[in-house]
Amino acid sequence: MVRATTERSKEGYHHGNLRVALLASAREMLETQGVGALKLRAITRQVEVSPMAVAPHFGNLRGLLTALATQGFEELAHAIKTGKARSLKDAGLAYIYFAIRNPGLFTLMFRGDAIDRSDPAFAGAASDSFALLDTWAGTSGKAAGFAPQIAEAVMWGKVHGLAILAIDGLLTPLVQATDPHIDLEQFLEQALDYMNTATSG
Amino acid sequence: MVRATTERSKEGYHHGNLRVALLASAREMLETQGVGALKLRAITRQVEVSPMAVAPHFGNLRGLLTALATQGFEELAHAIKTGKARSLKDAGLAYIYFAIRNPGLFTLMFRGDAIDRSDPAFAGAASDSFALLDTWAGTSGKAAGFAPQIAEAVMWGKVHGLAILAIDGLLTPLVQATDPHIDLEQFLEQALDYMNTATSG
DNA sequence: CATTAGTCTTTACAATGTAAATATGACAGA
DNA sequence: TCTGTCATATTTACATTGTAAAGACTAATG
Structure with a gap:
């Protein structure tokens, strides 16, 4: 209370x-x-x-939830900016860690039918976060023949997908099957490493 | 009707x-x-x-929605199996195309608070689909020092993230900014190509 | 002190999901 | 054809939801 x-x-x-x-x-x-x-x-x-x-x-209720989601995006942007986000991997990790440490909030932030995406404050906070990711994606090596937007979408899609799957508990069977055993956060960190070193994932 | x-x-x-x-x-x-x-x-x-x-x-309603989601996973598995899913990329594309062609259904399939994940039929259909993806991920080149589950999670996370972002309309600004302009499906296909060729993305 | 504007409550209402009891009709066995 | 049985569908009733409308209260302003 x-x-x-x-x-x-x-x-x-x-x-x-x-x-x-x-x-x-x-x-x-x-x-x-x-x-x-x-x-x-x-x-x-x-x-x-x-x-x-x-x-x-x-x-109304929708307005309250929209304000809450806005607050979430502000914190997400802060998490990406600060901390040790000095590399592409760190920016991605910040995104994923924020998600699994605030699972409910992260879920709400992307629930289009529960919030009002046209709200100016929300739209601003959301695109601020996305722009931060784009920045990091832009610093990565660009492969020839691909639009820069492709690199941004891939970067974003990878971290977003892992975050959602982790929150929904769908990664737990995979994490538990690791040998030697590692926990979820280690699993996710290695997944980011894997993406940046291995060619086909 | x-x-x-x-x-x-x-x-x-x-x-x-x-x-x-x-x-x-x-x-x-x-x-x-x-x-x-x-x-x-x-x-x-x-x-x-x-x-x-x-x-x-x-x-009750939850039961109805669970049955609907189950049907969705059965169709998803079918889509991955059939068609031209003869490579890792095609399996991923089948996943993503199913999502953007059945956006409502795909959303429901992952709404843990609207369906009953413990329902046997649902759990079976869902893990069938996931196992199919794991199979394809297993065929990809394994990087040294990583658990095989990492490769599976990354494969799944990439396609799932792109699918969700596309459904939520969050990719539209990026797609529209491409020059020369390409449509959403072309964008997603190139994104999968990019992931399999570029090293850091 | 009087007015005004902002905050919060009260009341009322339409809409939701479902438990419980009831009605209906298909079907099997005589 | 009659009769019982049982799954299927309806009816009624109820607790719960979000919010529109109108009123009560307080703080601030002149």
Whole structure:
């Protein structure tokens, strides 16, 4: 339960910090119970506020989820920029690690039917993240006869695919079958190494 | 609107072919209006049947969607096997083309919160498809020092990522920026070529 | 102090999925 | 042909969802 810094003034109207409280509450439910648990009434119940209290801040549920996804893309861009993202592999790793450490949020960020992709703030944050990946892809060796957009799409597709498969648990059988055994993060790191060294993958 | 072969007997009870009619109706709505339109009452309304008519055949909505997703995996496996899937690239292309030609269905097949992954028929059909991809990945040149599961995950991740990005429309800006201009299917084919020839991508 | 604007609640409503009970008709055995 | 049996489909009822509309309350502004 997230509250305003000063206990909410007199327990009456005006929460004081409702916007961030709703986002924090929704995010907590998102990671602990999955995207399916993101019901308006469940979120507002946790903040002890009426369902329609979202209206002034987000309009409706879709607006709230869109704001949450926007926040996710901002964090993703930050993760790619900072850390040790000094190479193509590190940029890809940052993308994948963000996904598996925030699985619910990452899923929401790409759920076109749950959010409003035409929202300016969302669209901006999303394309900022994508542009960062494009930058890294552009620094890679370009093969002759291919449009630069191909290299960008491939770079993005590879990390995105691994991230989604990992989140959905579809990689677990493969990871468990490794001998000697390695964990998921090691598996993913080696997968990126493999892509950049092996010719046919 | 899908009906029994012989017009339904007397417009009374007993549709005669309800199971396949429901699946066909659901699939049509899925591709024309997206996964968000897959409401139980909307589906049964189109077949002119009461909402609870799904119970004898599928149990509930989740059961119906699971059966639909199962059908999808069966078709995917068929698409990979047949056609001109005689190489690693063709197997990957079959996967991607199936996805962009059945975007709604493909999305549903990976929506863990809308279907029942523990359903035996579904689990079987799904792992059949995955095993096919693994087979092709196994035939590719193995780089030294990597577990074979890494090669499988990378192969799968690449095609899956491109498929998802294409379905979500996130590749469209890149495709439109190509010069000379190529369409989406050409773009994806070249992307697969690029992955198998270029070293770092 | 009065007004105004923003925040939150209340009430009401249409729509969803499904449990429980009921009705229907196909079909097998006499 | 009658009779029982059983899967199939309907009906009714209910809890839950998101939100439009109208009202209550508070903070800020003049």
